[in-house]
Amino acid sequence: MADSNITKRALATALRALMAELPFEKINVSHICERCQMNRKSFYYHFKDKYDLVNWIFDTEFIALIQGAHPDDTYQEHWSFIQRACEYFYQNHDFYRKVLQVQGQNSFRDHFREYIRPLTTDRLEHLLDSDQIDEFAINFFADGVICAMERWLLTKDCMPPEEFVAKNRTFIEQSAASICREVEAAKQN
CATH class of the missing domain: 1.10.357 (Tetracycline Repressor; domain 2)
Known part of the structure; x- marks a missing residue:
């Protein structure tokens, strides 16, 4: 469970950083994953979108x-x-x-x-x-x-x-x- 929360927090931090740079509509899952150096599979394991x-x-x-x-x-x-x-x-x-x-x-x-x-x-x-x-x-x-x-x-x-x-x-x-x-x-x- 601790690893799961670490991953979720990393994705959240990446999204917040991207939102400081781009409109929300322009951000996609690939951007979020690239920002925190994770693969899309990790993202979709934790979140739908x-x-x-x-x-x-x-x-x-x-x-x-x-x-x-x-x-x-x-x-x-x-x-x-x-x-x-x-x-x-x-x-x-x-x-x-x-x-x-x-x-x-x-x-x-x-x-x-x-x-x-x-x-x-x-x-x-x-x-x-x-x-x-x-x-x-x-x-x-x-x-x-x-x-x-x-x-x-x-x-x-x-x-x-x-x-x-x-x-x-x-x-x-x-x-x-x-x-x-x-x-x-x-x-x-």
């Missing part, structure tokens, strides 16, 4: 980042997790900006959505104290998170993660407080 390699990079790095995060964490712990996630994306901004632009089958954009959806579902279930959240609510919440992240990452000179998180937190908290005031006022009328 370059899209699978991109997803592996995200999965291994992001999974390490979110270990220990749970839906029942405190409010502050959730914001700390969001801060760490945004710092990770910011540090890898060029990579994710490029792979998020790829459309179509096997795109990272689809993989990202599939990955984020269960995280947002868990959070919604905790917030609403229910394990039976309907699809509309899950999609609404997940789409908001995903679209905000994608818009931020697709900006060439995106704002620092501290500013992005602070703006989101301020907007969410002020909106929630305003809605609560409106609901209370409506109950009193």
